[in-house]
Amino acid sequence: MAGFSIGVDLGGTNLRVAAVTPRGERLDHISQPTRLHAGPYAVLDDMVAAIHTILDRRRNAELSGIGVGSPGPLELPAGILHHPPNLPGFDGLRLREELESRLGGCVSIDSDANLAAYGECLLGAGRAFGAESLCMLTLGTGVGSGMVLEGRIWHGMQGAAGESGHGPLDPNGPPCPCGARGCLEMYASATAIVRRAGQLGVGSAEGNGAAVPLTASCVAQLANSGDARALQVFDEMGRALGLSLSNLINALDLPLYVVGGGAAAAWPLFAPRMFATVREMSYVYRLSMPDDPAVYQPGRTHITPAQLSDAGLLGAALLPLHAHDGARA
């Protein structure tokens, strides 16, 4: 059997483990609920058991390494969790050390948002556009972000790079759990879609508060059926994404920006305003466009939906195959 590596995606809902070839083909896969209520050591046991199950099934193939993606904040390269909002009870967990002592070998660790960016870069949008550098925004419960520069994850000084979800867009905007106000996350996460829909009374006859709590995909359905207030929610979301992207594009001039995560499914609803805002607000984006502004053609700065449904898991599997700062292979 061919060589393979193991990727682990430790999510707040599901724990997923996969065997993957160096070209990104998935050979084996185990997915189970993350037993948060049982505490971090039970989850570690589940993770190690799943890894051993996969290793037993592929006994004759050569294991190239194990990579693990975790929700942040994650101190790198130590691999220590600090008050991760999506893994309650895991504060202070020395994830790398605990795994390495249980598995008896090295484990590569990085944040789920960084690994999603890495997976998209190597196997998804990055491959499609021939880009070695990209920034990915992951729109979920919050807004995660990861950056790959010239093929390597950019970690920053303390492993905290890629917090663009907490870049302030409106200092007078709604307060964010991060302590600031008007962050991108307050406009472009699934949570933000639901909150804004409630404020605008989406789904209620009177427009003054919805009778039942909506989900983000419900709001998207209403928008797709022409509901003006639901459409406004996504228009505002597109505006916020466009402003954040304009800041990133002007600062970094990357060839590719990828928008992923569950809430990115509403792409057709928010993308028109997002692109209009970037064209209006980013001088560097316009530099990369064809000369005739009347004819819209994709420029050399690409903004695109994520192409992989499991970029984070694939990115985790590929991580140990390459040397990284802050993510010992």
Place this chain on the structure above:
Amino acid sequence: MAGFSIGVDLGGTNLRVAAVTPRGERLDHISQPTRLHAGPYAVLDDMVAAIHTILDRRRNAELSGIGVGSPGPLELPAGILHHPPNLPGFDGLRLREELESRLGGCVSIDSDANLAAYGECLLGAGRAFGAESLCMLTLGTGVGSGMVLEGRIWHGMQGAAGESGHGPLDPNGPPCPCGARGCLEMYASATAIVRRAGQLGVGSAEGNGAAVPLTASCVAQLANSGDARALQVFDEMGRALGLSLSNLINALDLPLYVVGGGAAAAWPLFAPRMFATVREMSYVYRLSMPDDPAVYQPGRTHITPAQLSDAGLLGAALLPLHAHDGARA
């Protein structure tokens, strides 16, 4: 005599040429007005003549290379100027080719803002703080920006990285020449200080328009003497810088951000609000702070004034000593 390299700073006002050792010591220096009215070829002739004068004076020393900094926008690695606002009449000038054919050898070229960041990184604030990565904002007529990541200038895909001066802060703010609205440059450049002072009636008895046009340093003098409206100008400037820095810090998590340029002389007037805004708005900045928020101590994320008066010239001289993407040595 020891080896040296030549740095050239092509400014809209002055043309400066220096011989510099690899350690940044200046051995020789020629400064003269940039003869913009005489056109780009006269300026090229002046530049080449000054370089030859310095070479003649140092005939026995080994020349390591020649580096040139130019106002942007500058297409790299080709070294072609595109409508540079501070060099009227220079549009389309193939600066690298013209210099290389006149000098009969390779010339390294980069933008003045990138080279200022590079000079500060190698010889100024970067050396003082032990940082190999930094972002520098240069507050002059406009707001330039340059980024050094792990010791190398980050150019971006089309050489347009470092346009953080045009990152939108308030999409409803004043229109910027770049085509967007409410860019950092509209709040933090010398031009912006003068404009805002005029709007607030700084220096006029009635507060409804100044009788004579003020300069930015005049507004600073008034602020230093306690003029409330002048103080407001710098408070707003500090707020804008703090918001821009928060976006950069959250995205990149660099150890060092440097604020330079003429208008940075007003540091004591704008820095308090700038730091307060960063502490409020940047989650990543707060991550790097000591635990007790009541005791202000510099965290690991440093924001500091530029330490060199001629970072761009020194950066140009050091450029050919190192290999760079987009800036052929």
